[in-house]
Amino acid sequence: MPDDFERGKELQAAGNLDEAVVAYRQAIEVDPTSFRAWNNLGTTFEELHDFDQAVECYQQALEINPTQSIVHYNLAHALHRMGRVPEAFGQYVMAVDLNPQSFAAQFNLGLLLYDRMEWTGAEAAFRRTLEIAPDEGRVHQCLGDLLFDRRRMDEALPFYERAMELDPTNPEYAFNTGKCLRPLGELDQARRMFERSLELNPNSQIAREHLLDVLLRQGRDQEATEVCEQHLKKSPGDAVILHRLAAITGVNAPIRASDEYVQNTFDAFAGNFDATLSELQYQAPQHLATLAGKCLPTASRQFDILDAGCGTGLCGVLFRPYAIRLVGLDLSGEMLRLAKERDIYDDLIQLELTSYMQNRHSAYDLIIASDTLNYFGSLSEVFRAAATALRADGRLIFTLEHKGGDTRDWSLQAHGRYCHSESYLHKSLGDSGFLVEASSIQILRLEASQPVWGWVVAARRPESLAILPRLQ
Template sequence: MSRRERRAAARGSKKTSQESGASTPAALHAAGLAHLQAARLLEAQQCCEQALAIDPNHADSMHLMGLLSLQLGQHDHAIAWIARAISSAPRASYVSSLGLALLGAGRLEDALKAFDKAASLEPENALHWKNLGAVLAEMDRPDEALLSLQQALSLSAQCVDAANMAGLLLYRQSRFAEALGFFNASLEANAEQADALHMRALVLQNLGRLDDAAADGLRSQLLDPTNVDTHNNLGWVLHRLGRYDEALTCFERALSLRPDYLVALLNKADLLADDLRLDEAMAFYDQAKAIAPDDPITIWNVALLDMLTGNFAAGWAGREIRWKTGLGMAAPNFAQPQWLGTGPLQGKTILIFADEGIGDAFQFARYVPLVAELGAKVILAVQEPTCALLSRLSGVAECVPKSTAVLPSFDVHCAMSSLPLAFKTTLDTIPAAIPYLPAPLDALKAQWESRLGAHGRLRVGLVWSGNPGHGNDRNRSVPLRLLAKLLDIDVQFVSLQKDPRAADKEVLAGLDIVDMTERLSDFDDTAALMSCLDIVVTVDTSVAHLAGGLGRPVWILLPYRPDYRWLLGRADSPWYPTARLFRQDDRRDYGWVIDQIRNALTIEAAAFRARRSLTTDGDGRAQDQPAH
């Protein structure tokens, strides 16, 4: 306290003593403690000073003076007072308070010693173990911190602070299932904790339990309507659940509390973009850029909108931000320079490497022959399942798995997804000649023809789901049961679906779909099987790009907001001349899309039968049909 405050306290001490009726240090300390608990700090100080005037070595009053100083953020004063109390009476509670003061002063090693001492003096007190865990966490020693916090909880299941700290530590380590256990324990002890509900919602979100996450977020929001993070994260979850109006309200609440909240601005813009309210979305991206012009996520999302609307010049350039932190893409660590279309390649060796997904590698493989035509020797580094196929790509001198420990020597490098930028690709200049992917090996194709048997009906390949870890999987994958309405069409359905989900496996077992996917060892096999089919019907996965690159007829189911490469409002693709796009409308309903596919397949099946009848010989035997 200041000198003026101490003089004022002295002047008021007699009055305080009279009002409290206190005359002993113990009674004055008790009165001071009551004042502290009621946040009457000046009155609490006056009681302590009276007690110390009577007994200068009264440990409880010195300790209380330390707590008062700690409450006021005066850590050095707190340390001094509490140290005096300990010298008078080395109680565990005093030592623990000293640890708090040292922690507040940033003296972590000293705080650790104090909390360790308190726990040794009073090992049955959960509070000391909780404090020990807190300082260990602050010192970035999470494993030791967890042990201390678990000890606190073993002594008292009501120690919700320890449970919440343990849950937070595990959350930060992405140990979500373990974190959930601690937040469950905390909320069992006290269900009305807004922060714990918010954290459990984040954990559930990361475990993919979005409905449960939304329930916790809504409860947290009711308990603490001023927490902008709760509004924002709840909005994120509701958006993924397709509850767009509720999500939008959450983002608006967050922004009403903090108008410059960058993450909420971006989340609101993303939601509007997913709703194809593109002008509104761009307005919020502009607000985000005004706050953080160099934010990589903003630049990336704007680039995707540019691409979706056909503004390729801005989009390709913006997508180069993908190497920045926060987007989850590891930047290449090569000593050699990057090639982005400038500078001659004649006589040089260029490493072209896959930098995104397998579908992206198939899509942008069309540029590899163009690079070779510039006089370069091309080394291709791609995902291992694609190596056998892409090694036969025109212009490739050598193809290696991108995971290889030692790459062949090269002069310059370029990511596959940067090749369109290097060639300044616009909508009108997409290299769309097909097939550009290598033809399947004749021997492999013959094996698949033999396995499939007579080509007496239209053959249709099916893929209904992609990578479950994909950020947009909920929108782009389709439960197999929805495709079952196609199966009464007179065609031969063939599964191209690798690793079907558990629910789909059960459905698949009861359907008339040829499934030999266990024989698909790599994409060379998939390409060979695909070449035996008349049409491939697929959601937006790597199979769509493989089929398109092979020049096979491919029908692609697209969500309401599709990936950037499919553009908007068209049933064809400038990337793949043999592709036919089936888009969700604003109902975001795949049932309607599948109805359109059913109608189209019925027509194709009838046309196939008509062609087959025309090519049947006089003995009634069908001749081989040309593939579509």
């Protein structure tokens, strides 16, 4: 008959965790100095998501034998999951010092440093991990991600390709290889990788979106249309693809993007949002901040500010110094989750922009909208709502994409965003009671290595504003 420790291991392996706890405790009663029993009791508590007790067990094991790398690693792992990152870092380092060949300790140390944006240390940890396990695809993938995020595309690509070689059935590996090939200008190869990713995971919205973007960049509009139509045969109500199809063909273009389209698109995009915008040299938030510096008093935390379509908080960071209260509004729950991590907002709200502003009479001194109104064709209702939400002498500062030579009031472009003419923009602002204080055309970002031009506008709500009827 096995002793209590061995019985605990068998029960833990079988998933009988509560019984395993009892067996390990009995083993400890027999031998309180068994660091193995304390360690395994800790791993069992961790599987039960009782991290506090897990940490206590690991600490007890280390008091008995402080030279065990695996226990330092387990303690680091539990602390990491609890969000106690500085303590976890110290324990990972200790585990690596005691056993430099520990794959798990080296790899998780790299992940922790990556999350803390300590790029040099994370890269070194991942490279050491590959020396230990050169055929681990996930490590190649993580090192590729780090190099990609640092815009070292040429260096990232071999790691993505190696991960794909090691696991050719992994849709994420195929997608990330395509993601890296695209900014390198290898559009045919990128297209094949996105197609492969979709073969492996037909439900991947982000892979389908990237495939459409590459096809459009190559002028293969008919193939992009066919990708949409094939998907809609299986999922006829897919708001994202219905919007993209309308944008590509120009047929049945809506006057604004649907809530479902915006929410689903940005939920899927959230994880890569900041890295992608960095790759595209996104400048819209900086343009808004520069314009605010000209129109507003010196930043002194005096305004109630609404960050409309706040995303991950790229604008909020720049406008926090102006705000006594900063509210972030977005339809995407995933974007709001990432915005919360920045710890700059007083409140984060998941609602549609127009209806929210219509019901916040004179609530704000300033509304900022960085690339948010690009998802509206008709601007009348959203401008009127903004006028309602602003106090007297309040300001709306925003960006909109501009397409030179297009005389239509607004048009839905193949990429899914709207462009507006200057005359329509100014008329819509005037009809909504705004006075335009400043307006210029600036480069908002790059797309397909070409500049995307857009309006950067500051409009003021005068002290006397006639009550405007709501549009039907």
